[in-house]
Amino acid sequence: MNKIIAVVRREFVERVRTKAFVISTVLLPVFMVAIMFVPILLMSGGDRASRVAVVDASSTGLGQPVSQALESEKLGSKPNAKARYTVQVFPATSEDLTKVRDGLIAKTGFSGEKHEDGWNGVLVLTDATLATGKLSYYGGNVGSPESMTKLQRTVSNALAGVRLGKSGVDAALVKRAMAPADMDTTKVSEGKLTGQSGQESFLIAYIMGFILYIAILIYGQQTMTSVIEEKTSRIMEVLTSALTPFEMLLGKVLGVGLAGLTQMAIWGGSIFVLSSQRVPLAGMFGMGADAAQSFPIPSMAPGLLVVFLLYFVLGFMLYGALYAAIGAMCNTIQETQQYAIFVTVFIIVGFFAVFALIKDPTGPLGITMSYIPFFAPFTMPVRWSLTSVPPSELLVSLALMVAALLACVWLAARIYRTGILMYGKKPSWRELWRWIRA
Amino acid sequence: MTAASVRLESVTKRFSGHTAVNRLSVEIPAGGIFGLLGPNGAGKTTAIRLIMGILEPDEGEIVLFGSPHNSRALSQRIGYLPEERGLYKKMKVLDHLIFLGETRGIGRADARKRAQAWLERLGVSDWALKKVEDLSKGMQQKIQFAGALLHEPELVILDEPFSGLDPVNAQVMKDIVVAIAAEGRTVLFSTHVMEQAERMCDRIAIIARGEMVVNGTLAQVKEDFGGRHVALGFTHDKARAANILADRALIAHVDDYGASAELQMAEGADPEQLLAALVGEGVGLRRFEVVEPSLHAIFIAKVGADAATAHATVDHTGVTA
Numbered sequence: 001m002n003k004i005i006a007v008v009r010r011e012f013v014e015r016v017r018t019k020a021f022v023i024s025t026v027l028l029p030v031f032m033v034a035i036m037f038v039p040i041l042l043m044s045g046g047d048r049a050s051r052v053a054v055v056d057a058s059s060t061g062l063g064q065p066v067s068q069a070l071e072s073e074k075l076g077s078k079p080n081a082k083a084r085y086t087v088q089v090f091p092a093t094s095e096d097l098t099k100v101r102d103g104l105i106a107k108t109g110f111s112g113e114k115h116e117d118g119w120n121g122v123l124v125l126t127d128a129t130l131a132t133g134k135l136s137y138y139g140g141n142v143g144s145p146e147s148m149t150k151l152q153r154t155v156s157n158a159l160a161g162v163r164l165g166k167s168g169v170d171a172a173l174v175k176r177a178m179a180p181a182d183m184d185t186t187k188v189s190e191g192k193l194t195g196q197s198g199q200e201s202f203l204i205a206y207i208m209g210f211i212l213y214i215a216i217l218i219y220g221q222q223t224m225t226s227v228i229e230e231k232t233s234r235i236m237e238v239l240t241s242a243l244t245p246f247e248m249l250l251g252k253v254l255g256v257g258l259a260g261l262t263q264m265a266i267w268g269g270s271i272f273v274l275s276s277q278r279v280p281l282a283g284m285f286g287m288g289a290d291a292a293q294s295f296p297i298p299s300m301a302p303g304l305l306v307v308f309l310l311y312f313v314l315g316f317m318l319y320g321a322l323y324a325a326i327g328a329m330c331n332t333i334q335e336t337q338q339y340a341i342f343v344t345v346f347i348i349v350g351f352f353a354v355f356a357l358i359k360d361p362t363g364p365l366g367i368t369m370s371y372i373p374f375f376a377p378f379t380m381p382v383r384w385s386l387t388s389v390p391p392s393e394l395l396v397s398l399a400l401m402v403a404a405l406l407a408c409v410w411l412a413a414r415i416y417r418t419g420i421l422m423y424g425k426k427p428s429w430r431e432l433w434r435w436i437r438a
Numbered sequence: 439m440t441a442a443s444v445r446l447e448s449v450t451k452r453f454s455g456h457t458a459v460n461r462l463s464v465e466i467p468a469g470g471i472f473g474l475l476g477p478n479g480a481g482k483t484t485a486i487r488l489i490m491g492i493l494e495p496d497e498g499e500i501v502l503f504g505s506p507h508n509s510r511a512l513s514q515r516i517g518y519l520p521e522e523r524g525l526y527k528k529m530k531v532l533d534h535l536i537f538l539g540e541t542r543g544i545g546r547a548d549a550r551k552r553a554q555a556w557l558e559r560l561g562v563s564d565w566a567l568k569k570v571e572d573l574s575k576g577m578q579q580k581i582q583f584a585g586a587l588l589h590e591p592e593l594v595i596l597d598e599p600f601s602g603l604d605p606v607n608a609q610v611m612k613d614i615v616v617a618i619a620a621e622g623r624t625v626l627f628s629t630h631v632m633e634q635a636e637r638m639c640d641r642i643a644i645i646a647r648g649e650m651v652v653n654g655t656l657a658q659v660k661e662d663f664g665g666r667h668v669a670l671g672f673t674h675d676k677a678r679a680a681n682i683l684a685d686r687a688l689i690a691h692v693d694d695y696g697a698s699a700e701l702q703m704a705e706g707a708d709p710e711q712l713l714a715a716l717v718g719e720g721v722g723l724r725r726f727e728v729v730e731p732s733l734h735a736i737f738i739a740k741v742g743a744d745a746a747t748a749h750a751t752v753d754h755t756g757v758t759a
Contacts, residue, residue: 006540014529234524238585241490241520242513242541 002252003243011226011255016262025263029270039224049075050120050141053087053104056095062125062162063089069158073150083149097124105138123155133159205382207271208308211264212377216316216347219260220323223253224336227327227416245417249409253320260316295419307394308381314401315377319343320407328419329432350378361386370397373404439506443468443593443624444489448536449498451484451648451679458484460648461498466626466641468592471619473639474628475733477741482628483521483646486597489626490518499714502593505644514543518589521598521628523582527571534570549588556584560610583611587618594618596627598607600634612638632734642733656733663736665690666703668712671725678711678719693735698725700735 013023052070056063073084092100101124108119121139129135135155141147161174230236240246326339353375357366361383369375370383376397383389415432441745444466452556456587460482465470474480487493491509502512509516525534532553538547557563560580565573575579577601587594599615600608615638619625629635635642635731642659644652652659672679683692683701688711691702703709709728 002545003541006537007547010526010529010533010537013533014526018528047470231524231706233533234520234522237487237492237520237522238518238538238582239541240492241509241516241518242543244510357745 004247004254007243007251008255008258010260011252012258015222015256015259021259025266028263028267029274033274035309049082049084049086050147051088051118052139053108053119053122054087054089055092055101055104055122055124056089056098057092057094057100057124058129059127059128060130060162062130062159063091065162066123066125066158069154069161070151073154078137083306094126097126101138108140110139121151123151126204130159130162134298172179184295198371204304205354205358205385208381208385209351209378211267212315212381213347213351215260215264216319216377219256219316220319220343220347221340222260223256223320224323224327224340225333226252226256227324228330228333229337242416246409247414249324249413251322252324253317253409256370257313257320260292261313263310273288304381304385307384310398311377311381311401314398314405318401318405319347321405321408321412325408325415325419328412328416348372350375353379354382356388357382367393371400373401376401401403401433441468442466442501442726443503444626445490445504446485446500447476447501449485449495449500450490451481451488452496458640458648459488460514462645462650463498464643464650464653466624469619469622470640471615471625471627471638473635473642474626474645475630475635475737476628476651477630478647480646480741482630482645483597484648485716486521486595486626486628487643488560489595490516496627507617508576513541514589515592517542517586517589517594517595519583519594519599521584523579525578525582525585526572527569529570531562531570531573532566534567535581535585535588539588541593542589544589547707552588555632556758559614560584576603579603580607580611583614587614591623593624593626596625599627600629600631619651632737634730643688644737644740652736658686659733659736661732663731663739665731666707666709667729667731667735668701668703668709669725669727670699670701670716670723670730672697672699673722673724675720675722679716682712682715682719682721691735691739700729700732702731702735702739 010354020273054063054067054070056066067087070087071083072084075082075084089247090100090104090236101122104119108122119139120141121137124138126135126147132158137151157178161171161178164174164177230239243251286408297372322343323340326336326343329339330336350369353369357363357369357379360366366379366383370389370393380389380394380397384394442465443465446464449462450457462481462485474482474485475711478516484493489502489509491500502509503515505512514640526537531535532550535553535556536544536546536549539552540546544552554563554566557566560583562573562577562580565577570581572576574696580718582598583599586596594615596615600610603611610635615627616626619640636656639656641652641655652662654662683689683694683699686704688704688707689701690704693700701712716726
């Protein structure tokens, strides 16, 4: 036991002392700030007021109701919010439509206010618009799905109002009838409200999957590298004469794992600090407080945190053992790649399963994957955060994980035992099998 | 009588293609210095790895201290310096020694004290807080040597301990090895440098191609080899001795070193005859001494033919001796 502790301590201390560790620990929070705010900056394109030129080539004066509808759209839900669109209507006939439109397009697509007559977009209405709903929009922001959805919805509503008005429905009634439904989403777990909104659940699920993915890829590979390093530095021989392969392997996986957890804890701490300080931070990035507020604080329920940590540690050790075994089979980092790819595939499948699960957390895919130990560390915490998982399911999944972990450590230790002293030649699959049985 | 430190009984180890150790039986009694000699590729390192439990024998049995446990379970009583030297390059020297001590089962605080004492003794305490990679090869070897001895093992196994050391450092190591034996502990070391073994070992075993060639105390080995041997040192006119040295009726074997030579007298020939003949020819002599056969001479005579071919049998696992 003391020997394992010695190995764990050495592995941990030596790792934490390296420049690489210090640099990555500091740099990641910097990237996190970028990851947090860059999407907001990008998405906030949809949250800026935009200037829209409406070319009305219809015979029914469609431009007027459409521009009214657009002008009544606000940025955000506050009563004093700014208007989302600045609109100007350009009447046209079917003859000069192309000319008017192209003239406006020529002034479109410049970034905002810098260009005097710059339009963000040109909306073209024709007679066909009312009849079939067909209309065209030319703009610099057509790549933003959010902006387009909003614009389309507003125009649709306006068209629906005009159509209803034509059929004799009262304008006030139309307005009331078209009032949008405003839905707040809140997650329920075991019959209790968790206080998490749907968006928060999604975000937490995504962040958890991502952390595990990164941690396993980085630290699992480090376990592998560390074994290779021991082989190339030839220290192995002294160690094998004093330590069992199991002690060496377990110590190594735990030591590297602890270093990883330390880093995660530092990162976790900085997420917490960053999100509590996001308003001043957002200010530094030149964003309004509104935009920052729209980014929810990922708060984790204690139960979820426990589940996540449990699966994180188990999953990490499972993959760590696999990577260590690969390290034991090979002599150089280059050689490891062809074996490591199998493990990487597992990790990637597990990670991307998270996206599928976010859509359908209770489906058969999610349930099946939470029983497969290689995927469970990714899928189970996500399912736990998105839906309520029956405790029995959780227990079975955990038991399977522990069993697989022990099997993997055992298997890896067998390969380790023989492989660590094999310099020079790479083993064939048949030889590997012999090592495991030996 | 105390149990033998190491006992190998008809141990065989095969690697794909060849037999590295073939039915090797040897007993290393407690106390003293035991030399495991043999040409490159003879199976010395494989034998040592078998003793250390790093490799498992295909046949035969290895017993340490008369105990049923393997060497890993007994690692607290065994110190090991492998032929493949290796340390964690990025670790600090002192930390590394402490770690090695801990893997051998001594407490952290104790390990630190002992490590410091060893660094002092080896004259490298200034380097205690430097990284291993900053040290010269010879210094790294001293550190590893200290690491093998930190836990004061009663059996010390050293695979080619003096290779790659300058004379000063080799002397330091030699003194330590002798001191260990003087404390009544057992040292087993392998070498292919015969002069060293001859001066240090109480007992030797010569192996070649994985098989035992000679085994016993040094005196016994020499006695068994028999014959009368003469050591010559020349001053001038060595060329005139050529005919005499070539006379097979007088001399069975010549090991010519240029300025000196070691001769084995032919059966029935007399050293005085040789001396008379040399003086008669006018060969300038600095030394003429009837001697015991040197270990070197025994080694060459016993494995000379084998040694040349043994080089070709380095196996694929990189086990070279």
